[in-house]
Amino acid sequence: MHNGTTITQFIIEEQRHVAGATGDFTSLLNDIVTACKVISNMVNHGALVGVLGSAESENIQGETQKKLDILTNEVFIKSNEWAGHLAAMASEEMDTIYDIPAKYPRGKYLLTFDPLDGSSNIDVNVSVGTIFSILRIQGGDGAPTERDFLQAGTQQIAAGYALYGPSTMMVLTTGNGVNGFTLDQNIGEFILTHPNMTIPADTREFAINASNMRFWEPPVKRYVQECLDGKEGPRGEDFNMRWIASMVAEVHRILTRGGVFMYPIDSKMKDKGQGGKLRLLYEANPMSFIVEQAGGGSITGTQRIMDLQPESLHQRVPVILGSKNEVERILGYHDQA
């Protein structure tokens, strides 16, 4: 049926142009791809294999873990710990960093991931995804620590997500544009279907959880109100709204047809001493890298996300990303506030 470029072929050909590439990175990406195929298969089988529902545990952020949160975290670890490319891993579902067991060689890369983002959607059979980011370990040969992971988003070597929707897709950047691949279930390969994805600079679609409206800060309130005012308002145009509660699906829509996604800081979070909803190292940074590589923008409201110096592994940040001109407008509203 399909005789297109596989993701493996694509990565090998891309890495051929990188001076000093040893094949380690290509091989690491391959292991990540395998993990995402396994997760895709689990998610597709859902209730048939008894993996839906909650586990009797909470993660470090006090969120109830779904059985699939835990299982998919294990899939990522098992797929990526053995090959000798990684020094350590960190994920939404683990309190602290995961050291590569002594029986395996230790490599030069660090992997952060959210194995199943949007997992509140899983029981209702709505799209979920996996998000990952690759960093290079800086400095010595000593045992990796949490501090090694505290690198700005601009330091990322690669980032990507897998979207488990009507079809399973993998979207990837190594800092050289953004490419999308669709899983051909019959042959078990991701095939390049969306080369050079770009985000239109303008949009008339926004995504935000409007149930939090009363807690938002004035610049976000202003922006959304102007969208809601439509043709009669200062924008002079009607806007459409979407909210899937699955950041991967949301970002994917924006990469496909433009739009702006917001999970801003609000007074409720501030009261709890929380810096935002989404996590910097394995949600905000990888998505920002992808969005910027596709020509979009990604900010906290007041500054570029990828410039932030992370302070802790599970740090949360406000996220506003998508079509460049809208993101710049929202930045402007914050500057004026």
Ligand code: AHM
């Ligand atoms: P999770 O990593 O625990 O699944 O949470 C992150 C998700 C994002 O995918 C999504 O944008 C957001 O949480 C939805 O939040 P809400 O339930 O407040 O709408």
Ligand code: MG
């Ligand atoms: Mg998540």
